[in-house]
Amino acid sequence: MTTPDTELEPVDGAELLDDVARTITRYVILPSTSALIAVVLWIAASHAVPAWNCAPRLVIRAPEKRCGKSRLLDMIEGMCHRPLMTTNASPSAVYRSISKKPSDPPTLLIDEADTIFGAKAGDNEDLRGLLNAGHQRGRHTIRYSAARDDVEHLQTFAMAALAGIGTMPDTIEDRAAVIRMRRRAPGESVQPYRVRRDGPELDVLRDELNRWLKAHMDELTDAAPDMPVEDRAADTWEPMIAVADLAGGQWPRAARKAAVALTSDRDAGDEASLHTRLLSDCRSAFQDADALPTAELLDRLKGDSEAPWATYGPNGLSAMKLGNLLRDFEIRSSNIRFTTGQAKGYTRTDFADAWSRYCPEPTTTAGEEGVPAVPGVPAQVSTGTASLTGTAQAVPAPQAVPGLTCDATAGTAGTAWGPRAVPALFGTDDLTRETA
Numbered sequence: 001m002t003t004p005d006t007e008l009e010p011v012d013g014a015e016l017l018d019d020v021a022r023t024i025t026r027y028v029i030l031p032s033t034s035a036l037i038a039v040v041l042w043i044a045a046s047h048a049v050p051a052w053n054c055a056p057r058l059v060i061r062a063p064e065k066r067c068g069k070s071r072l073l074d075m076i077e078g079m080c081h082r083p084l085m086t087t088n089a090s091p092s093a094v095y096r097s098i099s100k101k102p103s104d105p106p107t108l109l110i111d112e113a114d115t116i117f118g119a120k121a122g123d124n125e126d127l128r129g130l131l132n133a134g135h136q137r138g139r140h141t142i143r144y145s146a147a148r149d150d151v152e153h154l155q156t157f158a159m160a161a162l163a164g165i166g167t168m169p170d171t172i173e174d175r176a177a178v179i180r181m182r183r184r185a186p187g188e189s190v191q192p193y194r195v196r197r198d199g200p201e202l203d204v205l206r207d208e209l210n211r212w213l214k215a216h217m218d219e220l221t222d223a224a225p226d227m228p229v230e231d232r233a234a235d236t237w238e239p240m241i242a243v244a245d246l247a248g249g250q251w252p253r254a255a256r257k258a259a260v261a262l263t264s265d266r267d268a269g270d271e272a273s274l275h276t277r278l279l280s281d282c283r284s285a286f287q288d289a290d291a292l293p294t295a296e297l298l299d300r301l302k303g304d305s306e307a308p309w310a311t312y313g314p315n316g317l318s319a320m321k322l323g324n325l326l327r328d329f330e331i332r333s334s335n336i337r338f339t340t341g342q343a344k345g346y347t348r349t350d351f352a353d354a355w356s357r358y359c360p361e362p363t364t365t366a367g368e369e370g371v372p373a374v375p376g377v378p379a380q381v382s383t384g385t386a387s388l389t390g391t392a393q394a395v396p397a398p399q400a401v402p403g404l405t406c407d408a409t410a411g412t413a414g415t416a417w418g419p420r421a422v423p424a425l426f427g428t429d430d431l432t433r434e435t436a
Contacts, residue, residue, distance in 0.1 A: 022206060029184055034262050038240065039075075047212075056136075073085075073109055078110075092376070110162045142154070176236065177262055223238075225241045240259075291338070301322075332350070365423065
């Protein structure tokens with residue numbers, strides 16, 4: 001006797017992911033194709049949590065309200081596995097929600113996360129610790145239960161999405177695909193989302209995603225995809241790229257492009273620590289010199305009006321403070337003979353090891369292509385309306401780097417959303433029906 005699942009037709013993963021992408025873009029305008037790819041793959045990956053070693057976080061943030069954060073979270077809630085939506089849950093409640101069924105944990109969805117982690121929110125170290133530890137399997141927490149007079153081992157491993165205004169704690173964003181939402185421009189339109197009317201369509205997609213991925217759990221558990229990023233970024237993106245490889249079609253290539261683009265964009269927007277900023281600025285100050293007197297290095301550092309060194313202390317950065325900041329990197333001044341005579345200073349070789357470790361020069365691949373469009377994503381600009389500046393997500397051209405700042409590669413903004421970005425997989429008639 002066959003079960004109902006075996007009587008159903010096999011799921012085409014690529015087409016299913018295309019459907020999820022089309023559904024999201026009907027109600028939300030994403031800032032780039034890379035962002036859409038990440039959201040679709042993150043939703044899909046939530047249905048195969050038992051297969052993953054790391055549970056990626058998804059950070060949805062914007063500079064102001066009314067940028068579509070909560071609507072995107074609605075889409076995720078409608079299609080992810082076992083959503084647990086909250087705005088102000090206590091850490092103990094979240095711990096126990098995960099520990100009830102650690103083999104099949106809920107997907108945590110935290111709206112208005114800025115009220116939890118913002119400047120006026122106070123300390124939320126327990127919740128932050130849960131979100132950090134829960135990124136990797138096996139990192140449980142220990143709590144004493146007075147009622148039982150015993151120690152509890154609580155599970156933390158679960159996927160989590162956070163939406164809010166402004167940045168999240170860097171320890172969370174370092175474990176996340178970061179989606180930078182923005183307010184819709186004139187000419188950009190979406191359909192209103194109503195749970196009673198539109199929710200059933202999302203339910204169908206959720207069930208299809210679950211059926212598809214559960215059928216390939218062993219394959220996903222053993223997956224070891226080639227990763228375009230390294231270290232923690234690779235841990236975060238591995239489940240999403242594994243799902244893309246399973247789907248096939250254009251998704252494997254698109255997923256890797258998105259991983260590189262969003263990781264670069266996140267890293268470029270990170271506020272470097274003061275120590276790392278100093279290393280980067282010293283590299284710019286050295287220019288082509290093999291050595292610089294301390295006084296000359298200080299003059300160049302303080303000469304950058306956008307750097308903090310001119311106001312670092314009553315009289316700006318001093319030789320002693322410079323030495324103290326650099327000492328953690330095992331960089332020390334020495335007596336060097338210059339053409340003007342002997343003086344205390346630094347050589348380029350003093351910095352070489354620290355530069356390579358903490359602020360390496362960005363590398364680019366010759367002929368690297370932009371992020372590909374997701375198959376079948378409809379245009380999101382009304383017919384006959386010109387796309388305003390910033391709407392078409394073309395990859396920006398390299399720009400000159402100002403003096404005394406670290407070179408950084410701008411994150412890929414994505415591919416244009418218009419009809420040209422849609423492959424031949426969907427014809428003009430399909431586009432007309434989607435945008436009607």
